[in-house]
Amino acid sequence: MRLRILVTSTALLCCGTAAATNGYFSHGYGMKAKGRGGTSMALTGDGFGGANNPATMVMSGNRLDLGLDLFDPERSASRSGFGPGLDGSIHSGRTLFAIPEFGYNRMVRNNLAFGVSVFGNGGMNTDYPGGQFNCGQGPANMLCGSGSLGVDLTQLIVAPTASYAITANQSIGIAPQFAVQRFSAKGLQAFAYTPGLSSDPANVTNRGPETSHGYGVRVGYFARLTPSFSVGGAYASKISMSRFSRYGGLFAEGGKFDIPENYSLGLAWTPVERLSVALDYERINYSGVQSVSNRSLVPYQLGANHGPGFGWHDVKVWKLGVEYASSDRWTWRAGLNHGSNPIQSADVTFNIVAPGVVTDHVTLGFTHTMRSGAELTMAYMHAFSKTVRGASILPVFMGGAPGGSERISMYQNSVGISYGWKF
Template sequence: MKSTLKPRLAGTAALCLVAALVPEFASATEGYFALGYGVAQRGVAGAGVAYSQDGMSSAINPAAAASVGKEFSLGVQVFSPRRSYTGTDTYFVAPGKVESGHEYFLVPNFSYNMPLQNGAVLNFAAYGNGGMNTSYPAVANPNCGYFGGGSGVLCGGKAGVNLNQLFLSVTYAQKMGRLSWGVAPTVAVQSFSARGLAAFGVTANDTDYSTGVGLRAGVQYEVSPQLTLGLSAQTRFEMSKLDDYSNLFENGGDFDIPASITAGLAYHPRPDVTLLLDYSKIFYSDVGAVGNATDAGPMGAPGGAGFGWDDVDVIRLGAEWQQTPDMIWRVGYAHATNPVGPEDVSLNILAPGIVEDHVSFGGSKMLSDNDRLDFSVGYALSNSVKGTLPASMGGGTVKLEMHQFSASVGWTRRF
């Protein structure tokens, strides 16, 4: 009775921790999708659709849970995005370079993997996306009266947005010979707030919430002892409307979570080395609030203006080396296409999710027969996009810039 109660209490405590931190985390590497959802996955730049590292692997591919025994994982990432814009000869924003504040965020994750008597596995996980986050300080704009007044990006008041998405999933997975499969009904809760956007006709500044349900599913197939193939997909999450921002997001506050698909392989050239290759596509353009062009029509209207994001394609490479029975080392690289074009820089001052290249390093150290310490660090190289503002915004140019740092630590207990 005592041993059964401990993991239940640990799981409840972890879930409460994640829920409590919903308004305060952010993560932006592949648009606003996270590079990885667990500490070990971040060490290989988010790769692993064909590889089962731990219970958090279910967030990459639900089928991965089938190859993981009974274990509990808890981790946290310190994420630091550095974003800025530079205005030149423009009335829309103050001239010169303005850097966003609020540079450090905590990103928790949790999973509990529980084998069943029929050979299948149940996995419970909580993790998050975020990253459409900016917090620009008040900057004097000498051209404030050009558009007849206002505040925020236009007239120098504090301005910014904050989007966070929490996913709570229950995965059912099973291994049948060489084939593993898994399905994960998933509940999503997202929060959004904005301030200083009178230039866009938005006066709300409170945090609003919406909820929705989606499905993730995946398979892994062992072609040989050296090679495993993996495939996973996520449906579009139809979210309830963010009513407080009905005049910002297309169709009266719609902000759905886009579908995505990932395929890849895991190759073992020798028993102590694993090489990973993943390809992902995120369908941002299918969600009007994100994908519609910034000049598509009135903001908040059906088919109206969005952030103008293109779909994102991601290639991830990872390597894992088992140096000793107690020590594993990891390294990774990922390249994601930039969703923001020069024609859409105006609104994306608020959401400069433009980084492309990411490098990562990490490892795992066994602390005992049952306890493991995971760690990883990552860096997203600086990238910029420069575009000309339309005449309706006074012309001139705006340059967006972003780079990122992160460090993660986690603990896994096997039972």
């Protein structure tokens, strides 16, 4: 058991994640949820309660789930209005990411289950080529640094779960969240070398990958109110992470990059036999993390308390999913996922390296149950292209006012497969 968790955790950190879909969180956890728009609060049937609703695990039975999602984000940025040198467009390389997932659940009594969910919470990744711009001192990247430009953030959570059935139709659950994240940045020399911009110029960029750790908790509730109607909800506390000391001059509070608190509420309805419709609401409170939510233009240095951040707003997400069992062997899924855009036009410049702007997703999926009882599940997601435009704040660093126009865009595709054993 411990070996499986270690192997999966190592794979997640090695393969990483890219800019995810609801801000930088995934649109769903577990292939079944991913196929139905991310809905999971009021439905049972896999080992990912530690990522979704821990209370559902006692209703899911003995099972083991292993999955792999291939994620393809397409990111681009452009600038105009300044003339030769500063104007141009770029497209991020490294567009395919393999994201493993692992879920396990064991019924120790009819009303008590223990398990674990291991999953990539989300992340950000960009890798833009350098040398296409000139900020007055020779070839540079889009943010006036040298070499390629980008960031790489990976977040992994290991969530042991305990789920208890209060009655035959009601349950509660808890999942401690043990998190590890890895970050690196490159090509941000202009932010380090501009006098007075950073509180720690030596720890802004090109310091290599660094990891940080933290812990929090997720709690959940699930109830079957009638044979055809169920409800559920979950709350996850903010995970206070240790500092990225190598990037203490970039992130606010000396390199703090916490994982924000979030909560979800959902319901599921079975209007006719074999058909289920689910609706979830999720809120991700990025405003509780200074390095993510602080505005780009504030009267403080990079890395300081209250220092500049990405300016992200809280994200509100609506998820709608449909699941239909056409036979005992085949179950089909579809879903829609709409989240608010966390990035505003005034913060476009900083978000060139983190363009988490997509808002609308469509998903499809299915499960084939084999004669042995094992399940093969697949899920597909497309996030439609979204663009945010705003005035560049680069002139501010030279004593001017925002000017010109910058644009960041992204769309995404993913396809995943998982195998589930029942025992």
